[in-house]
Amino acid sequence: MDDVKGSGMDDAVSAALSYFDSVDPALAADARLGWDGLAAVSPPAGPTQHSVQTFLWIYLRHAAEGPDRAVDIARALGDLLERLGRVAYAEIARSGVTDELVRATDDAIWLQQYRAATEQSGIGAVDTELVTWQDAPTGVERAIVEKIGETLEVATIAGEFEPSKPGGRPLGVTARATRRRGVTDAVLTSDQGKNGTDDVLLEQLLDHRIELWSSYSAPRAELYLGLREALHEAVEPVYGCVRRLESFIGCIGDGVALTDAGYLPDDLVARIARTVFPVAERPQFVGRELDTDKV
Numbered sequence: 001m002d003d004v005k006g007s008g009m010d011d012a013v014s015a016a017l018s019y020f021d022s023v024d025p026a027l028a029a030d031a032r033l034g035w036d037g038l039a040a041v042s043p044p045a046g047p048t049q050h051s052v053q054t055f056l057w058i059y060l061r062h063a064a065e066g067p068d069r070a071v072d073i074a075r076a077l078g079d080l081l082e083r084l085g086r087v088a089y090a091e092i093a094r095s096g097v098t099d100e101l102v103r104a105t106d107d108a109i110w111l112q113q114y115r116a117a118t119e120q121s122g123i124g125a126v127d128t129e130l131v132t133w134q135d136a137p138t139g140v141e142r143a144i145v146e147k148i149g150e151t152l153e154v155a156t157i158a159g160e161f162e163p164s165k166p167g168g169r170p171l172g173v174t175a176r177a178t179r180r181r182g183v184t185d186a187v188l189t190s191d192q193g194k195n196g197t198d199d200v201l202l203e204q205l206l207d208h209r210i211e212l213w214s215s216y217s218a219p220r221a222e223l224y225l226g227l228r229e230a231l232h233e234a235v236e237p238v239y240g241c242v243r244r245l246e247s248f249i250g251c252i253g254d255g256v257a258l259t260d261a262g263y264l265p266d267d268l269v270a271r272i273a274r275t276v277f278p279v280a281e282r283p284q285f286v287g288r289e290l291d292t293d294k295v
Contacts, residue, residue, distance in 0.1 A: 016083045027076050034077030034093075037063055043146055049123045050149025052081075052089045057114055058136055061102045070102035092121075111135060119177075122161065123152050128181045130188060130202060140208040144201050148187050155183055199232070206231060213246060220249060247276045 013035060020028035037059060042051040056074055064070035078093030092098060097117045104110035114135065118124045125133050125148040137145050155161065160183075161176050163169060171179070188202040199207075210228050214221040223245065251272045259265060264272075 030073045030076035031080040034073045048150050049153045056098045057101045067103040074098050125184050126180050128185050148184050151187050244276045
């Protein structure tokens with residue numbers, strides 16, 4: 001419990017767990033497991049809605065010994081959060097959404113349910129034109145996602161996603177999503193984080209992603225060689241080029257056989273055009289690599 005500090009949180013948690021232990025030792029044990037897991041993914045100041053959802057919806061299904069145990073831990077954590085006065089977080093822990101997600105055994109189904117739940121919650125970094133997030137980010141990316149989640153939670157509490165006029169029509173799904181993307185991009189391009197440099201969070205994320213992708217294989221490392229420095233030195237960094245390069249490498253996979261003439265296969269060229277370029281920037285004609293030098 002030393003991982004989460006501030007505002008007397010440690011003392012309050014200890015007192016609540018002691019009470020549970022006096023009335024139901026099994027509940028206390030599950031609540032302690034839940035709290036320790038939540039603390040591990042929460043910022044130093046204490047749990048946020050984003051960290052609660054992250055622990056319950058991503059990590060708990062793998063950390064617990066089976067779905068029934070995961071549900072028990074989630075509900076015990078809900079009881080603890082309620083006793084700490086975090087009623088909204090407690091409701092998430094005891095919700096049907098959490099129950100459904102921790103019981104999901106098929107990863108593809110879980111991913112679909114998780115994305116829908118995150119979208120419905122309004123808390124969590126959303127994909128934008130600048131970035132597509134990993135479902136379980138690590139390192140620098142995880143810290144950035146937490147920052148965006150905290151900002152979205154504050155914005156929600158402040159009424160940023162409510163009608164601008166009292167009694168006005170509630171914002172539709174599209175309007176809310178647009179505002180969330182705006183908040184996400186604003187944090188990425190204006191906040192500098194705490195890495196001791198002047199780099200905004202988006203540049204720190206790019207460095208992290210390039211390092212991550214370069215670790216996959218030697219050919220990938222060669223393709224990304226020098227890209228990080230070029231992005232930092234550019235007057236106006238073309239952030240989208242990293243995403244396009246990753247999409248291109250994804251199309252190539254572990255390698256592809258060239259045609260007898262030394263070109264990429266036509267179907268691969270077409271797939272690259274569809275995958276790498278936005279609709280407005282796609283080549284008008286996609287087919288053979290005409291008028292190019294052989295590889």
